Amino acid sequence: MKATYLFLRCLVLVSTMFATGIWAQTDLPSWSDTESKQRLVDFVQSVTTQGSDFVETQQRVAVFDNDGTLWAEQPMYFQLLFALDRLKVMQSDHPEWKTEEPFKSALAGDLKTALASHEDLAKLLFASHASMTQEEFMQAARDWLSTAKHPTTGRKYTDMVYQPMLEVLDYLRANGFKTYIVSGGGIDFLRVWAEDVYGIPPEQVIGSSIEKTFVFNDDGSTHIARLAEVDFINDKEGKPVGIDAHIGRRPLIAFGNSDGDLAMMQYTMAGEGKRLAVYIHHTDKEREWAYDRDSHIGSLDKGLDYATEHKKEGWILVDMKNDWKSVFPNN
Numbered sequence: 005m006k007a008t009y010l011f012l013r014c015l016v017l018v019s020t021m022f023a024t025g026i027w028a029q030t031d032l033p034s035w036s037d038t039e040s041k042q043r044l045v046d047f048v049q050s051v052t053t054q055g056s057d058f059v060e061t062q063q064r065v066a067v068f069d070n071d072g073t074l075w076a077e078q079p080m081y082f083q084l085l086f087a088l089d090r091l092k093v094m095q096s097d098h099p100e101w102k103t104e105e106p107f108k109s110a111l112a113g114d115l116k117t118a119l120a121s122h123e124d125l126a127k128l129l130f131a132s133h134a135s136m137t138q139e140e141f142m143q144a145a146r147d148w149l150s151t152a153k154h155p156t157t158g159r160k161y162t163d164m165v166y167q168p169m170l171e172v173l174d175y176l177r178a179n180g181f182k183t184y185i186v187s188g189g190g191i192d193f194l195r196v197w198a199e200d201v202y203g204i205p206p207e208q209v210i211g212s213s214i215e216k217t218f219v220f221n222d223d224g225s226t227h228i229a230r231l232a233e234v235d236f237i238n239d240k241e242g243k244p245v246g247i248d249a250h251i252g253r254r255p256l257i258a259f260g261n262s263d264g265d266l267a268m269m270q271y272t273m274a275g276e277g278k279r280l281a282v283y284i285h286h287t288d289k290e291r292e293w294a295y296d297r298d299s300h301i302g303s304l305d306k307g308l309d310y311a312t313e314h315k316k317e318g319w320i321l322v323d324m325k326n327d328w329k330s331v332f333p334n335n
Contacts, residue, residue, distance in 0.1 A: 070187035090132035188239035243268035
């Protein structure tokens with residue numbers, strides 16, 4: 005009886021330690037044993053262990069940019085590649101695109117001309133993302149993701165995720181954090197696959213969006229129609245606004261990789277108590293790409309300086325080349 009009692013007490017103790025964060029997952033196998041990893045682990049342990057820095061579970065919110073933070077973003081944003089492939093599928097229904105810009109250049113592969121202005125980019129995105137039902141768009145995204153391959157690696161785009169960041173997502177959730185995507189990319193495109201790949205459900209995805217309207221059909225069926233108008237751009241100063249609207253709590257941790265994430269990270273760090281901002285710095289030209297200040301995609305200029313200047317205040321610059329043992333799954 006005494007042995008049984010002690011065994012049950014041990015079970016209760018172990019359960020309590022997991023629940024309170026005193027004993028939780030600390031394994032990040034794809035991370036090298038560097039200062040970046042140690043500072044991340046130390047922070048999580050400090051806010052999940054009873055003491056002066058302890059944070060209640062409901063307040064443990066972590067937000068992640070997507071492009072360049074959770075998956076790759078070179079040679080261009082993957083959702084734009086999806087849009088360009090959609091135009092090729094749709095061109096037989098639009099003979100006018102043979103002479104109409106920016107469609108003519110986009111279909112000919114002349115992206116410099118096709119993407120010369122924000123107005124041209126908007127035309128391409130609206131043509132490929134609007135004037136259809138929500139179900140039609142989601143299915144088109146699923147079909148593309150199931151077959152499309154990255155132009156240089158030959159991997160499916162959902163295999164271009166960062167293994168170390170998948171481990172961070174699991175690590176944080178094991179320690180009582182709720183994880184959100186806060187991306188400049190399209191919210192609906194992300195919601196198609198984020199749950200399967202990241203374990204992040206649709207309601208925890210925040211992104212840019214177009215206008216939609218509810219349609220009640222004569223036969224009693226309903227659908228959501230996608231309109232060729234911008235609803236919200238979830239980038240730069242828009243990210244804190246999106247966080248406030250969708251989450252209603254200031255994050256405890258923010259992860260990003262570009263100047264587009266700086267406002268989100270500053271918003272996170274301005275809260276009370278201990279907080280963490282983590283920039284992923286692309287320094288590995290052999291296993292991925294090396295870029296920062298002058299990149300046409302994911303430029304990290306002001307953010308690089310800011311993170312360097314505020315390192316002692318809880319900012320981390322992850323050096324991809326030195327801090328990660330591997331980059332992609334099975335890599």
